[in-house]
Amino acid sequence: MVSETVQLTAALVVVCLLSGLSLAMVYDTTKPYIDENQRMALEIAQKEVFPSGERFDELADHPLISTEKEGVRSVYAGYIGDAVAGYALKVEGIGFGGSMKLLVGVEVKDGKATVTGIKVLEHLETPGLGERINEDFFKGQFAGKEAPLRTNQFDTITGATISSSKVVQMVIESVNTLHTQGGGM
Numbered sequence: 001m002v003s004e005t006v007q008l009t010a011a012l013v014v015v016c017l018l019s020g021l022s023l024a025m026v027y028d029t030t031k032p033y034i035d036e037n038q039r040m041a042l043e044i045a046q047k048e049v050f051p052s053g054e055r056f057d058e059l060a061d062h063p064l065i066s067t068e069k070e071g072v073r074s075v076y077a078g079y080i081g082d083a084v085a086g087y088a089l090k091v092e093g094i095g096f097g098g099s100m101k102l103l104v105g106v107e108v109k110d111g112k113a114t115v116t117g118i119k120v121l122e123h124l125e126t127p128g129l130g131e132r133i134n135e136d137f138f139k140g141q142f143a144g145k146e147a148p149l150r151t152n153q154f155d156t157i158t159g160a161t162i163s164s165s166k167v168v169q170m171v172i173e174s175v176n177t178l179h180t181q182g183g184g185m
Contacts, residue, residue: 042103046076046088049105049117053078056088064178070094072174073101084108086116087178093170096162098124104142104174113147113179118171123163130163138164142171147179 046056055078062075074090086107093100100123105116120134132138141154149172156164 045103045119045121046078046105049103049119050078050086050088050107051105051116052080052085052107053088053105054081055079063181064089064174070170072177078105089174089178090121091170091174093166095123095125095166096130096160097126100125100163100166100170102167102170104171106175106178108178113175115142115145115147115149115171115175118142118167120167125160125163129157129160132157132160133163133167138167147175149175 043056046053050056056076057079059075059077064072064075066072070093071091072089073092076088076090077084078086078088086105086109089104089106091102091104093102101121103119103121105118107114107116118139120139123131123133125131125133138155138157145153151168151172154168154171156168
């Protein structure tokens with residue numbers, strides 16, 4: 001009886017080791033492709049939210065970056081020629097269904113911060129209603145709004161009030177904070 005238990009345990013250990021090794025090999029093989037696809041998706045999103053930006057550089061030590069549970073996680077300077085013309089702000093928050101990630105485009109000109117667009121990068125909102133935060137009619141209302149932004153400038157989505165209110169809050173807080181920092185320059 002002991003011999004049979006030892007054999008089964010040994011077989012299980014071998015299967016687990018082979019499975020783990022296989023998973024590690026697949027991960028190592030696919031990681032560069034995944035990273036490159038994520039980089040390309042970010043470049044496309046940056047261009048969507050800040051169309052006039054010719055190139056974008058991440059500013060790793062920008063004062064807008066928050067280590068809190070919610071807030072700006074990354075700041076990307078958008079250049080026209082050699083001059084910074086605006087920013088793409090990667091913002092995280094917690095919506096109705098869980099984590100939300102946005103990219104907010106902001107043009108900085110003459111000391112003014114103006115929203116150029118937003119893109120929902122990730123969300124866990126309810127299919128049907130909550131995911132309406134991705135619809136053009138909702139996202140389009142942010143473009144052209146100048147800081148300081150106020151809640152009453154934006155409409156929320158009936159039936160998805162928590163989700164849409166959270167997006168509005170995330171955009172307002174990130175843009176207004178950038179604005180109060182002198183346009184982030």
